[in-house]
Amino acid sequence: MNDKLIQSQKRLHDSLFELYMQGGLELFQAGTRGLKRELIIQLETSALTPEKGEIIHYYAVNRWDYEDEFDEWAKPLRPLTAEAEKIIGVTNAQLAHCRSGNAVLVDFLGFISECERYPLKS
Numbered sequence: 001m002n003d004k005l006i007q008s009q010k011r012l013h014d015s016l017f018e019l020y021m022q023g024g025l026e027l028f029q030a031g032t033r034g035l036k037r038e039l040i041i042q043l044e045t046s047a048l049t050p051e052k053g054e055i056i057h058y059y060a061v062n063r064w065d066y067e068d069e070f071d072e073w074a075k076p077l078r079p080l081t082a083e084a085e086k087i088i089g090v091t092n093a094q095l096a097h098c099r100s101g102n103a104v105l106v107d108f109l110g111f112i113s114e115c116e117r118y119p120l121k122s
Contacts, residue, residue, distance in 0.1 A: 074101040
């Protein structure tokens with residue numbers, strides 16, 4: 001057998017074995033949706049430092065299921081500066097119609113800790 005083909009088959013075998021060891025076989029058999037929940041979280045603030053700003057954008061998405069997503073803006077307690085509006089790309093007028101940061105935070109925390117749907121591992 002061709003030496004390159006043998007090496008290629010060995011690499012394929014090793015890759016499949018590693019995927020199997022990491023739970024890839026289960027992912028492959030069940031499909032990725034609903035089997036695992038690994039969240040990518042992004043928070044955006046109204047200023048460069050926590051002392052001066054607050055979280056105004058809450059975003060999280062399950063890397064295995066893009067329909068499992070939370071994306072909501074919050075109305076800040078203090079209006080954004082003109083400089084912050086330019087950097088963030090949203091205006092005070094756009095945020096005026098949003099819910100308060102506390103209300104959004106409660107829903108966000110509920111989303112990221114959906115224990116019924118995604119039980120915590122022991």
